[in-house]
Amino acid sequence: MSKFVIAIGREYGSGGLEIAKKLAAALDVPYYDRDLIALAAQKRGISADVVEQADEVKAKPWDTPAVVGMPSFNDKVFELQAEIIREKAETESCVIVGRCADQLLKHRDDCLSVFIHADPEVRIRRIMNEHKLGREEATRLMKRTDKSRRAYYQYYTDCTWGGRGSYDLILNSGKLGIDCVVAVILKAIEGTAK
C-alpha cells in the first residue's frame, strides 16, 4: 500500500479516538492526537501545559491581542500544530485526530478525511461509562465540547464541522458499531491508497 494519511474529525463521545487507535494498530502506523501538543510545545521550547490550554480551542474575545491583526496565543499554537501536521503528512503514513487536519491536508490526494458521529443518546452513554459521570454532567460535557470543537473548526477553516462537503467519508458509529467503522475505513484506504 502506498503512503496515506487518515484525518479524523469527530463528535465528542462518538468513539473517534478509539477508532483512530484501532486503525493505527491495524495499519501499523502512528496516530496523533494530543501528542501534537507535546510536539508543538517541544518545537517552541515552552511547557506542554501552557500549549494544552489552546489545544482545539479558539481564543476568547478577551484573549485577543490589543493590536488588531496580531495573532492570539491560540492562533500561534494552531499554526505550530498545522506545521507539524503538514510535516507528518509529508513524511509518513499516519492517523491524525481533530485539529482541522482534514482541511489542512485537503490538497493532498493521499489524505482520506473522515468524520465520526452518533446519536446523542449513544454518546451520552459512552461518556458516562468512560468518565464515570452522571447523565446530566455527561450531557453538559458533550454539548460544551462539541460547541467548542465546532467553533474552533469553523474559525480556522471557514468550513462546516461535520458537513458533507468537508469530508470524504462520514460514519455513524452508533448505528454501525466501532469495529464496523474501522473495517469500512480500512476498505476505503485500501481502495484509494493503492
Next chain:
Amino acid sequence: MSKFVIAIGREYGSGGLEIAKKLAAALDVPYYDRDLIALAAQKRGISADVVEQADEVKAKPWDTPAVVGMPSFNDKVFELQAEIIREKAETESCVIVGRCADQLLKHRDDCLSVFIHADPEVRIRRIMNEHKLGREEATRLMKRTDKSRRAYYQYYTDCTWGGRGSYDLILNSGKLGIDCVVAVILKAIEGTAK
C-alpha cells in the same frame, strides 16, 4: 447474510444510480429507482406517465388543492411510493434509490442509509458525458435537480438532505471513485447485516 435494505440518497451526477446497480448485482438483490413509479401507478390503476410527473417532486403552491388540509396529487403519489417502500423493506433484501427511503425506514435496524455526493466539477463532467450536454446546460440541470430533491426531501421528512444526522454513511464518490464506494458500502452491510 440476514435480510437488509440499503437506502441511497444522492446528489445529481454523483453516480448514485450506478452505485445502486452495482450493489444490487454484487448482493444479488433487486434495486428500485423509477420502477417505484410504475409500481405505484399499477397499484392505483392509473397511467405511469401521470404518476411520473409527481416523482421526487413536491407540489408547487398552485397545485395545492383549494381545500386547506387536503393532500395534493404529489402527496398521494408520495404516500403510495412510501407504502411500496415499506412493503419491499418488510419482505425482501433490496436497494432503494431516493424517494426518502432512508427516513421512511429509519426505525428498521436492518436498513443502512447512505448518501452519495461529489464536488460540483466531478458531477458536471459526469452529467456532460452521460447526457451529451454542454457545460452550462449540465450545470443548470445539476443545480435544478439538487434543488428539487432537497425541497422534496425536506418537505416530506423534516430532515436535512445530505446532513450527517439523516444517514449512517456519507461518501464522496468523486474522491473515492465509484468502485471504492461500492466496496465500502458492501463492507458496511457485511458488518451490520450479520
